[in-house]
Amino acid sequence: LSFVSSSNYFVIHEVFFITFMMTSMLSMLLTMFHLYSRCGFQARNHWERVSIQYKKVLTKMILVSAGLALYFYWRHNEFCEPFVYSFFALSEYSIVLCNMVYHWLAAYDFHDFIVCLRCSKLSVQRGNGRGSDLLWS
16 A cells, blocks of 8 residues: 555545455454354463454454544545544544554464474474574574
């Protein structure tokens, strides 16, 4: 979306952002309120519990921000009031930032894992969280 400006290619920017927003929200909603609650997922450690708590908050923040973005966009197009488009932009940026933080929390989800690359082979090992069993060759 940063390569497709809204001033030059409005329709393309609009379609891409709506697609991004809908798919990311659907993914978050399915993960937080279906996979974790209905599929028997159990957090294995403190870091996963913290990650799930933050992800639930971020999912709710994105839903609120999306509602606000739709409202401000409608107000901007309907009444052309001052600063309303700025509030829409803030809502849009909060969606993107929350999405980034949501995916950054994968560091908590995989806190105990070590990824080791050797001779174009990928192996993932369960670690002790300190990185002491990572061997470099």
